[in-house]
Amino acid sequence: MTDFAKLEIPEDGYDAVIFDLDGTLVDSMPAHFAAWCEALAKQDVDYVFPEDVFYAMGGRPTHDIVAELNGEFGLHMDAEEVAVDKRNAFLRHLDDIVRIDEVTDFALSLRGKFPLAIATGGSRLVSEKVLQQVGISDLFDEVVTANDIVCGKPAPDIYIEAASRLGVDPLRCLAFEDAAAGMMAAQSAGMRVVCVPAPVRVK
Secondary structure (H helix, E strand, C coil): CEECCCCCCCCCCCCEEEECCECCCEECHHHHHHHHHHHHHHCCCHHHCCHHHHHHCCCCCHHHHHHHHHHHHCCCCCHHHHHHHHHHHHHCCHHHCEECHHHHHHHHHCCCCCCEEEECCCCHHHHHHHHHHHCCCCCCCEEECHHHCCCCCCCCHHHHHHHHHHCCCHHHEEEEECCHHHHHHHHHCCCEEEECCCCEECC
16 A cells, blocks of 8 residues: 655636646556566566666656667667557556545646646556546546657657647746656746655555
């Protein structure tokens, strides 16, 4: 089981709210790490991505991570092949994903009151599957994914795009994020950021 620290959410000063998905709205990071392990094992290089490095790269698109691993370790992995293997492995772990109640409860409390969006480094297919899995696929006005932008987090593009689709100035958006790359992206877009702490995993 997991336990999340209480969030510090501002009461005003924003006109729209944008949420990261993995590690923010849903506790899916263990499932993502398991999927990475399976995908890299097929490349015989599962040793290059220990768990602490995985969490440090949280929020970044798969292709960007593969490119960095290739550069750091002198590998020649095909980013698209790894991405497909990782996606398929992750979809086999969907049942392991649960809501982060404190964040999703807040999002649900805003239904009909504020424009809501998701800005995720995941693909559209996987993101939609995750939202369906936890029963909140109809909550958001816009879902912006890695498929919709050129530069992923920590570049601000995905948050700027989400704000644009909502029709709200990025400076008037509140963002929820769990990973350093995502927080940098939202802050670079001019947004206030609520940090969602990593869960304390209780066995």
